[in-house]
Amino acid sequence: MPLPQLLTAGPTRRGFVTGGAVVGTALLAAPGWAQDLGGSGGSSELTLAPLDVNFTGRARQATAINGGVPGPLLRLRQGETATVRVTNRLGALTSIHWHGVLVPPDMDGVPGISFPGIAPGQAFTYRFPVKQAGTYWYHAHTLHEQTGVYGPIIIEGEEGDLPKADRDYVVMLSEWSDEDPLRIYGKLKKLGGYYNFNQPNLGDFFEDARRSGFAAALSARSMFYRARMDPTDLSDISGATFTYLMNGVTPAGNWTGHARGGDRVRLRFIGAGAATYFDVRIPGLKLTVVAADGQPVEPVTVDEFRISPGETYDVFVEMPDDRAYTIFAQAMDRSGFARGTLGPPGAPAAAIPPLERRPWLTPADMMGGMAMADMPGMASSGPAARHARTEYGPGVDMRVDQPRVNLDDPGIGLRNNGRRVLTYADLRSRGIQVDPRPDAREIELHLTGNMERYVWSIDGIRYSESPPVAFKAGERLRLVLVNDTMMTHPMHLHGMWMDLESPDGQFQVRKHTVTVQPAQRVSIGVNADAPGRWAFHCHILYHMAAGMFREIVVA
Amino acid sequence: MTLSDRRTSSNLPGRLLWRAALAALLTTGAGAALAQTPTMNMPMPADAAPSQAAAPPPAAPPPDPGHNMADMPGMGGDARQASADAPTAMGPMQGGRPPASARDPYAYSGGYQRSTMANAETADRLRLGALFLDQLEAVTSNQGSGAAWDVQAWYGGPFDRAWLRSEGDVRQGRLEAASVEALWFRPYHPFWGTQVGVRQDLGEGPDRSWIALGVQGTTPYWYGMEATAYVGEGGRTAARLKASSDLRFTQRWVLRPEIEANLYGRSDPARGLGSGLATFQTEMRLRYEVRREFAPYIGVAWNRAFGETATLRRAANGKKDEVQFLVGLKLWR
Numbered sequence: 001m002p003l004p005q006l007l008t009a010g011p012t013r014r015g016f017v018t019g020g021a022v023v024g025t026a027l028l029a030a031p032g033w034a035q036d037l038g039g040s041g042g043s044s045e046l047t048l049a050p051l052d053v054n055f056t057g058r059a060r061q062a063t064a065i066n067g068g069v070p071g072p073l074l075r076l077r078q079g080e081t082a083t084v085r086v087t088n089r090l091g092a093l094t095s096i097h098w099h100g101v102l103v104p105p106d107m108d109g110v111p112g113i114s115f116p117g118i119a120p121g122q123a124f125t126y127r128f129p130v131k132q133a134g135t136y137w138y139h140a141h142t143l144h145e146q147t148g149v150y151g152p153i154i155i156e157g158e159e160g161d162l163p164k165a166d167r168d169y170v171v172m173l174s175e176w177s178d179e180d181p182l183r184i185y186g187k188l189k190k191l192g193g194y195y196n197f198n199q200p201n202l203g204d205f206f207e208d209a210r211r212s213g214f215a216a217a218l219s220a221r222s223m224f225y226r227a228r229m230d231p232t233d234l235s236d237i238s239g240a241t242f243t244y245l246m247n248g249v250t251p252a253g254n255w256t257g258h259a260r261g262g263d264r265v266r267l268r269f270i271g272a273g274a275a276t277y278f279d280v281r282i283p284g285l286k287l288t289v290v291a292a293d294g295q296p297v298e299p300v301t302v303d304e305f306r307i308s309p310g311e312t313y314d315v316f317v318e319m320p321d322d323r324a325y326t327i328f329a330q331a332m333d334r335s336g337f338a339r340g341t342l343g344p345p346g347a348p349a350a351a352i353p354p355l356e357r358r359p360w361l362t363p364a365d366m367m368g369g370m371a372m373a374d375m376p377g378m379a380s381s382g383p384a385a386r387h388a389r390t391e392y393g394p395g396v397d398m399r400v401d402q403p404r405v406n407l408d409d410p411g412i413g414l415r416n417n418g419r420r421v422l423t424y425a426d427l428r429s430r431g432i433q434v435d436p437r438p439d440a441r442e443i444e445l446h447l448t449g450n451m452e453r454y455v456w457s458i459d460g461i462r463y464s465e466s467p468p469v470a471f472k473a474g475e476r477l478r479l480v481l482v483n484d485t486m487m488t489h490p491m492h493l494h495g496m497w498m499d500l501e502s503p504d505g506q507f508q509v510r511k512h513t514v515t516v517q518p519a520q521r522v523s524i525g526v527n528a529d530a531p532g533r534w535a536f537h538c539h540i541l542y543h544m545a546a547g548m549f550r551e552i553v554v555a
Numbered sequence: 556m557t558l559s560d561r562r563t564s565s566n567l568p569g570r571l572l573w574r575a576a577l578a579a580l581l582t583t584g585a586g587a588a589l590a591q592t593p594t595m596n597m598p599m600p601a602d603a604a605p606s607q608a609a610a611p612p613p614a615a616p617p618p619d620p621g622h623n624m625a626d627m628p629g630m631g632g633d634a635r636q637a638s639a640d641a642p643t644a645m646g647p648m649q650g651g652r653p654p655a656s657a658r659d660p661y662a663y664s665g666g667y668q669r670s671t672m673a674n675a676e677t678a679d680r681l682r683l684g685a686l687f688l689d690q691l692e693a694v695t696s697n698q699g700s701g702a703a704w705d706v707q708a709w710y711g712g713p714f715d716r717a718w719l720r721s722e723g724d725v726r727q728g729r730l731e732a733a734s735v736e737a738l739w740f741r742p743y744h745p746f747w748g749t750q751v752g753v754r755q756d757l758g759e760g761p762d763r764s765w766i767a768l769g770v771q772g773t774t775p776y777w778y779g780m781e782a783t784a785y786v787g788e789g790g791r792t793a794a795r796l797k798a799s800s801d802l803r804f805t806q807r808w809v810l811r812p813e814i815e816a817n818l819y820g821r822s823d824p825a826r827g828l829g830s831g832l833a834t835f836q837t838e839m840r841l842r843y844e845v846r847r848e849f850a851p852y853i854g855v856a857w858n859r860a861f862g863e864t865a866t867l868r869r870a871a872n873g874k875k876d877e878v879q880f881l882v883g884l885k886l887w888r
Binding site for chain 2: 115189194197201391396444453466472545546
């Protein structure tokens with residue numbers, strides 16, 4: 001099929017590689033993403049090296065790819081064999097993982113599982129057959145992911161009968177911190193709420209009491225306080241240290257994609273935050289979601305969608321006129337936003353919507369199905385959770401006995417906000433044949449943690465202490481994930497697809513990263529068709545580092 | 556462990572507290588009584604009852620009768636009504652012991668071991684060091700001016716940690732009373748751990764050495780607690796209880812009330828201490844968190860002496876109680 005011309009209509013910043021010595025916060029990092037590595041069977045070179053940047057007014061060093069943050073667009077073609085040589089000119093071991101791309105196990109880029117990593121001064125040549133099409137991304141499977149080692153992948157190929165786009169842009173959402181990621185991690189280990197400047201306080205208690213009465217305000221808090229849980233703990237790391245980026249550009253820098261009235265624009269959103277869920281909308285425009293995690297879905301038109309670290313969503317928008325529109329991506333905890341513009345060259349930028357009121361977790365986020373039992377139309381309790389005996393130790397601060405199973409919840413902060421918000425219940429794969437065999441057996445894994453100690457784990461066991469999970473080669477199995485915590489976790493499986501199932505067990509959508517909301521249970525069909533050792537983990541970098549990570553053995 | 560016979564009838568509350576502390580700390584197992592575990596006495600549909608809920612966990616702490624979800628938002632009477640025919644108590648949501656029916660998390664491994672390839676992620680067992688200078692303050696009171704400190708430091712992995720803590724005060728340029736403790740912290744519950752080690756008392760009078768055995772953790776509703784029992788030379792015993800809480804006025808203005816009680820099994824006149832409840836401090840500090848790690852504060856403390864300690868203090872300087880005004884800094888890294 002004829003393919004849209006990629007990225008040629010955008011503002012070309014090719015050759016602008018000074019790395020951002022720009023005044024104040026109006027910084028433009030070297031736009032690696034605007035470089036096009038091409039593809040078409042040729043080989044590509046990625047060089048990871050330090051780069052002086054200034055996103056916040058303070059000079060810092062990023063870990064850049066080919067002189068850019070994000071790295072260059074890697075364009076591949078379905079059916080070809082990709083060859084990418086990655087050279088490490090950083091001071092520490094690094095790696096590149098092809099997120100969502102099914103590659104041989106030794107090409108998957110996870111140090112300690114796929115290969116021993118790429119030592120400083122060394123290079124590694126990745127070579128893999130390209131079996132799929134769509135929007136994906138690549139990133140370091142180390143803390144370098146936070147400091148700039150990530151970039152987009154577009155694989156051209158059979159994507160069904162998508163309409164032709166007049167314009168086609170990658171919109172990569174990420175975040176920058178002036179702090180070293182290891183320092184962030186250490187702070188969270190010492191004070192879990194370090195970056196949360198939205199903690200319950202006397203002021204909001206009185207405001208609540210005035211609105212809904214003293215007793216109601218008290219009882220809204222008592223459940224959480226009794227359990228030593230913070231109802232405002234939506235994101236561990238907030239705008240207090242993060243500057244949110246769109247294609248490597250700060251909100252003040254206002255990344256702009258050009259489009260005129262009447263244009264049909266394809267936006268390839270990539271959730272490249274190391275620790276941030278973004279809620280994305282373009283006020284004034286409808287968003288038609290046509291692909292999730294690179295795989296086609298039945299088009300669904302919404303006002304807003306939430307994108308996790310790791311997910312990708314391909315969205316079509318129609319430009320109604322020659323005005324500029326704001327692409328607004330607020331962090332889930334409402335502590336900041338990434339922002340860009342879609343519009344004709346020279347059009348004045350549209351207004352930036354205000355950050356919304358910061359949501360609090362609800363009883364359903366803590367209690368799951370139990371708290372929803374008396375809500376009309378919410379008979380969504382599924383099977384009882386089967387807790388592992390290792391979930392009773394000091395590393396697990398909460399267990400949910402009766403998780404909720406409904407997928408039609410857009411998640412905390414998006415419920416009943418007056419807009420049509422995408423939920424997993426809206427996503428239906430298009431043109432995908434799933435294995436017709438029933439799921440032969442069920443593997444239940446619980447997402448666990450202790451926020452105060454900043455320990456994260458699966459079944460209460462941190463990665464360094466954990467056994468692998470064994471899949472039998474060739475089997476079709478059901479992976480059941482129960483989130484015992486009060487945080488939202490994007491779970492990413494390497495090497496195989498995750499076929500998300502509806503609460504009644506029907507195949508719904510094929511993904512590589514599945515969000516499990518607090519106190520939620522999800523069922524996922526997996527074809528164990530990729531023998532080897534793989535990673536399975538929470539895609540919040542700091543949760544992965546703290547132990548919410550398992551090795552999967554397919555044999 | 557024997558209690559001293561030297562008790563005065565005027566110190567009855569002190570003795571009761573002392574006994575309670577010893578009982579809680581030493582006889583009923585380290586602090587189990589302090590680590591109340593919220594138990595959700597949830598009514599739930601019979602067909603959805605988890606198998607482990609049928610038999611309560613053998614060693615689970617007693618359910619907290621006040622903690623019923625029915626008084627929670629969204630947990631109205633209808634749910635209770637609907638399942639009134641088959642009420643089943645759920646297990647505790649926090650802490651506790653696994654029931655016999657708990658799932659075996661190793662069963663999925665199929666006998667495989669994790670990859671032994673080099674450079675696997677190890678950040679989940681990263682060892683860190685932390686230094687908390689909770690109180691570094693100048694003190695003014697009706698008994699002169701001075702300075703005081705209360706600091707902690709630890710080093711270790713996600714769970715077990717070597718722990719140092721010290722508190723004390725300097726009055727008119729002289730070290731009045733101070734203690735330094737070296738402890739090993741080991742958690743036994745998501746919010747609680749034991750601390751075992753040694754304590755050295757310095758300052759006026761002869762130095763004293765103790766073996767320390769205590770618990771440290773967070774109670775429901777977020778009260779930080781330290782409760783430690785001490786055994787010294789010649790059968791001396793002591794206990795120290797501390798509790799505090801952060802009341803957040805705004806995101807940066809924080810009021811921290813704190814209490815500290817010191818109890819002794821036997822009087823120690825050389826150090827100005829009597830048996831039973833010796834001192835009880837009630838403190839209030841209002842800090843402003845310029846950064847999380849840097850918070851200047853002002854505060855007030857009311858130090859009361861009881862029983863023989865009060866008598867000794869009155870003899871020494873005419874007053875048994877003291878009101879202090881504090882200006883200080885809270886720092887950590």
